[in-house]
Amino acid sequence: MELTEVRQQIQQTDQELLQLLAKRRKLALAVAEAKISQNKPIRDQQREEELLLRLIESGKTMELDAHYVTRLFHVIIEDSVLQQQAKLQGELRGMQGPSVKVAYLGGQGSYSYWATQKYFTRRAEQIIDIGCDSFNEIIKAVETGHADYAVLPIENTSSGSINEVYDLLQHTRLSIVGELTHPIDHCVLGLPGAALNQIRQICAHPQVIAQCSQFLLGLTNIKVEYCDSSSDAFQRVQQKQDPTIVAIGGEAGGKIYGLEVLARDLANQKDNVSRFIVVARKAISVAKAIPAKTTFIMFTGQQPGALVDALTVLKRHGISMAKLESRPIPGNPWEEMFYVDVLANAGDYAMTRALEELNRITKFIKVLGCYPSEDIQPTEVPA
């Protein structure tokens, strides 16, 4: 067969695969409706296990290995669960509207821009994106009603917590209403014709620089220019029209500004993933059928064992902690505010009781929000 002919057939097959995936997505949403009416949890890992085992067996008869089939269906099932969760939660809070205004860092092409698209595509017909120059400006946009939601990066697998965002959460009345994770694949991006061995200047956001510190250590005589966002870095490179000036950011974002990849996989960690939170003026309650997270901040005081006592309350109520972070309290040197993420619904009996007890033993406590957990752990099947 001629190359062009085979390629045409591949194209046709891919198109059919897309149609089947779209059909499966619609069926998943129909399942969600049935589950909502029967009050059943969205996730059913026993069903997932049966389904995966059947697919692995069937795949073998078509010379598709188990690893390949499992990887593909983990992605498909994750999408199915997230679609169903978004539908159920959207119905609960009447969010699935025609358009939402979302504030985020940078402009088109920044990592926050892609995270915003990823999260809200499932939830609204139209996203009106409001690019901002700083985290402070993003929070203000929602506080003043200029935007309905904000998407903020909160932690990254390479650089850790994003302190500036944690500090802003201490002082805002906004609530966390959602979360998502997004892979961050840093590349060196330059003008067409630029060469890696000729670069003199790198433009990037400080978080990006922190996440690629090991790659940057290997470079000499290169000026680093800090930018407000990755899209700001792309714009600067595009405007300067100098092939010795490059940006670090995502490939898809760079493409919007006509930039090409000179190097990839720059992050210190192989799996470089950021977790984003979604905040709004009004807190939400999470449907019981969906796994939820609750985030709260507390100030325990500095008496011996104060933090242990607080964490013991969670243990006694069988509540698992997903994250514990501490940040200085402005104006109170050496005193720390603790940020706690727990795998629990703030409306559950155990969590309500735990919060009541914590209220009694801490000097200050505030729930920042309860939201659907988008951390979908894949179902593993026995080998």
Ligand SMILES: O=C(O)C(=O)C[C@]1(C(=O)O)C=C[C@@H](O)C=C1
């Ligand atoms: O069968 C269901 O209950 C579904 O919700 C569908 C589905 C899937 O996509 O196959 C998704 C989530 C469940 O955990 C199990 C299976």
